Amino acid sequence: MARNDLTRVLAQAGLEPITPREACTALDDTLAGGHQFLGTGRVNWTAAYRLLPTVQTPRLTALLPALVEDQGLSREEVLAALAGMPAEEALQVIADTVTQLFAKVLTMPPEQLDHRRRLDEYGVDSLMATELLVTLRQQYDIDIPPMEILRSDGTIADLARIVHLRLGLGSAQSAG
Incomplete structure (x- = not known):
């Protein structure tokens, strides 16, 4: 070559x-x-x-590999970009992505979602929660057991911390 x-x-x-x-x-x-x-x-x-x-x-x-929606980036490229960011900025990017995915599950505008409001307050049932977890698995190639969400605060911000931790980008202290 x-x-x-x-x-x-x-x-x-x-x-x-x-x-x-x-x-x-x-x-x-x-x-x-x-x-x-x-x-x-x-x-x-x-x-x-x-x-x-x-x-x-x-x-x-x-x-x-699937491209990350709307960004035209592969998972690997997204992970590399997140790894190069300060933890708070990476958490915000992940939270924004979770918000977009969750908004699609709920079929509502992402602007109406609050990162600090519990997901169950939006009327999420088990099928919707499963859809969100499957979408997160496709997006980031990670598995988040449903029980982990139930044990957590159950907010978009908390889910972003879990994703951040599962991606190996943060410590348990930064995730909680």
Whole structure:
């Protein structure tokens, strides 16, 4: 690739080079695991989604990382951005995202949601709570047991602290 100056062209398509060590490790894993097919690479999914619309077909979307809604960023890019922020700013970004997701579940404008009001005060039933937790799992690739929400203060701000902690971005002290 470097010899033919393809690195820049491929990076524009969202394909970034991997080191020889990464390639050999992937090859070892493939041979040891008995996989018939395997692709190894470092992909900027935002660029790939823009340049290669076929990756958005139903056949492939279940296999690829979802872009964070309205931002056009992959989960990895969002996590990297959150990790680079001060804790309070990251918590605010997560709370804003939780607010957007919760507003969709409730089918109401996000501006009407208060970060300090308990979620059950909005008339949330178990199905709505499950929908919110599933959406959070899809958004951040984390599992939050329903009991954890019940044991908490049950607010958007509290849910943001739980997400922040589960992402490995904060300590238990900062989360509570």
